[in-house]
Amino acid sequence: MFAVRVENLIKTYDSRRVLDGVNLNVHEGEFYALMGPNGSGKTTLAAIIAAVKTQDSGIVEVYGNNPAQAKKLIGYVPQENFSSPRLSGRENLAYFASLLGYSRSRANQLVAEMLNNVGLSQEADKRVANYSGGMRKRLEVATVIFPGIKVLILDEPTTGLDPAARRSFFGLIQEIMDKKASIILITHIGSDAELASRVGLIDNGKMIAEGTPDELKRKHAVEDVITVETAVKGDSVLSVLKGYSINGKVAESGAGYKIYSQNGDRILADVVRSLDQTGQKVMRIEMARPTLEDVFFRLTERHLEEATG
Amino acid sequence: MAWPIIWVIIGSFSFTGGAPQEVVPYIRGSIATTMMVFALMIGGMSNLPASIAGDRENGLLSKLISMPIKPYRDFTGRILAVISLSLLAAALVMAIGLALGARFTAAGAHILQAIGFVFPVIFASAGVGLMAGTLIKNLQGAIMTGVGIAVVTSAISGLFAPYQFLPAPLQTFSRVYPISSAQASMAYLLAGPNMVAYNPLTSGQVTLTIVLSFALLIVGIVLYSRLGWKLE
Numbered sequence: 001m002f003a004v005r006v007e008n009l010i011k012t013y014d015s016r017r018v019l020d021g022v023n024l025n026v027h028e029g030e031f032y033a034l035m036g037p038n039g040s041g042k043t044t045l046a047a048i049i050a051a052v053k054t055q056d057s058g059i060v061e062v063y064g065n066n067p068a069q070a071k072k073l074i075g076y077v078p079q080e081n082f083s084s085p086r087l088s089g090r091e092n093l094a095y096f097a098s099l100l101g102y103s104r105s106r107a108n109q110l111v112a113e114m115l116n117n118v119g120l121s122q123e124a125d126k127r128v129a130n131y132s133g134g135m136r137k138r139l140e141v142a143t144v145i146f147p148g149i150k151v152l153i154l155d156e157p158t159t160g161l162d163p164a165a166r167r168s169f170f171g172l173i174q175e176i177m178d179k180k181a182s183i184i185l186i187t188h189i190g191s192d193a194e195l196a197s198r199v200g201l202i203d204n205g206k207m208i209a210e211g212t213p214d215e216l217k218r219k220h221a222v223e224d225v226i227t228v229e230t231a232v233k234g235d236s237v238l239s240v241l242k243g244y245s246i247n248g249k250v251a252e253s254g255a256g257y258k259i260y261s262q263n264g265d266r267i268l269a270d271v272v273r274s275l276d277q278t279g280q281k282v283m284r285i286e287m288a289r290p291t292l293e294d295v296f297f298r299l300t301e302r303h304l305e306e307a308t309g
Numbered sequence: 310m311a312w313p314i315i316w317v318i319i320g321s322f323s324f325t326g327g328a329p330q331e332v333v334p335y336i337r338g339s340i341a342t343t344m345m346v347f348a349l350m351i352g353g354m355s356n357l358p359a360s361i362a363g364d365r366e367n368g369l370l371s372k373l374i375s376m377p378i379k380p381y382r383d384f385t386g387r388i389l390a391v392i393s394l395s396l397l398a399a400a401l402v403m404a405i406g407l408a409l410g411a412r413f414t415a416a417g418a419h420i421l422q423a424i425g426f427v428f429p430v431i432f433a434s435a436g437v438g439l440m441a442g443t444l445i446k447n448l449q450g451a452i453m454t455g456v457g458i459a460v461v462t463s464a465i466s467g468l469f470a471p472y473q474f475l476p477a478p479l480q481t482f483s484r485v486y487p488i489s490s491a492q493a494s495m496a497y498l499l500a501g502p503n504m505v506a507y508n509p510l511t512s513g514q515v516t517l518t519i520v521l522s523f524a525l526l527i528v529g530i531v532l533y534s535r536l537g538w539k540l541e
Contacts, residue, residue, distance in 0.1 A: 050375040076375035080368030099378050143372070 003028045003151050003182035009058035018044050020205035026182050033185045033196035041205040046186045050076035050153045075144025079155040085129035089120050089139045096143045114142040134165025155186040190292035208299050220295045224264025229256030229284040240274045251297050313348035313402050317341055321409040334412035338500050341406025345399045346430055346492040352395030353434025355455030361442030362451035380534040388435050395431055413499040423498040426491040429522035433487040439529030443537040472506040487522040
């Protein structure tokens with residue numbers, strides 16, 4: 001039995017189909033990342049699995065049950081910071097424990113354990129208003145590790161966190177994984193999705209690819225990725241780079257551009273020379289193996305960050 | 310909550326200018342009662358929808374809906390919080406009114422009866438607040454809608470103006486609207502019959518007030534449970 005099974009899921013808002021026949025299976029104990037840009041339907045899909053929204057048609061099951069009947073098994077962390085900044089971390093968790101019907105003594109014991117699990121024991125009695133973004137997100141993740149919860153749905157949990165906080169956050173996720181819970185991570189950040197055992201790419205309400213990160217990269221982005229930064233960006237640079245990239249695809253990337261080539265090491269010097277001949281000074285050029293963002297670009301011809309922005 | 314307090318202070322001095330000196334404390338008492346009722350209205354009609362819409366915006370409502378809990382646990386907590394806050398605000402408004410010279414003719418049982426009429430005001434306001442919080446999704450919109458309903462219904466039900474100056478249809482509304490009717494009952498009990506243009510303590514009027522205040526609360530609860538917690 002799958003921990004989560006989604007079959008031919010359709011959801012429409014105001015005549016716009018935000019989920020269009022989505023299929024998805026998550027195994028027990030699996031870390032599954034659902035990656036896509038804003039508006040791709042991933043948050044709606046998460047909310048449906050979390051029993052917060054209902055679908056127009058299709059099947060959604062959590063351990064074989066309708067999500068509304070399986071709420072005891074589901075732990076949902078919405079994208080927004082829902083913890084109360086006026087309460088301490090301990091008081092916030094005690095509030096959720098009381099809603100779940102735990103006695104005061106059992107709640108106190110559980111809350112202390114959970115605070116310890118998410119590394120917030122020392123800050124337990126500080127007001128959440130004084131927490132960093134990473135601490136607050138860890139506190140909110142603690143609300144989904146109450147006993148009995150087997151499917152965790154985390155919607156963009158690392159948005160706005162600095163690299164150290166993100167590392168710490170995924171350390172926490174690893175600990176949760178060790179407890180055999182299934183995790184569905186909703187994200188638009190490729191490096192976060194790389195940590196999952198399987199990744200589903202979603203765009204315009206449709207699953208466009210699914211597999212392990214390595215499988216996705218092998219299948220959909222076999223090329224090398226060359227990042228080029230010139231002194232000035234512009235059409236003349238673009239026209240040169242298009243000549244070297246497969247199918248003429250060039251993606252914006254920070255201060256420069258990315259191109260895709262099946263023999264990157266051979267064309268690096270040619271790219272520099274061609275740009276030099278058109279009067280463009282190359283500030284930086286480097287070659288790397290593709291990331292999941294590159295896979296998304298190859299499949300949709302849109303850069304994930306641009307689509308997200 | 311600041312407005313009722315400000316109006317008690319302003320009203321206690323500016324609305325008593327032409328009145329005979331011996332009546333002024335009772336006019337101030339009437340003003341304090343009105344503003345106490347208004348504070349209760351704001352608590353239910355504005356603070357309650359603000360808490361619902363705020364929790365919707367910050368994701369807490371989604372979080373609660375995803376949990377294995379029933380909506381009643383949520384709205385009971387919200388209503389109890391509003392009752393606590395409203396009673397605190399009402400006590401503060403009344404204390405300021407008394408400090409500024411408000412006096413009442415009532416004693417003993419009449420005071421207790423008057424306090425009893427606080428509850429129809431709270432229940433009706435909470436009912437309206439639950440409706441506003443359910444139907445208005447945006448935080449600022451929910452707050453403004455609640456304040457708007459409180460101010461407009463106060464104005465047209467004679468809370469801010471003498472009942473006898475209202476046109477006939479609004480006089481009818483004033484008697485039917487449980488909040489103005491409860492306020493009239495409080496004024497009648499605390500300041501005496503001369504402060505109210507009709508007798509709001511007839512059994513029919515009192516029954517109507519109680520039934521309609523509960524009706525508003527129940528409609529609010531049903532709407533909130535069905536639509537506020539609705540799985541979209």
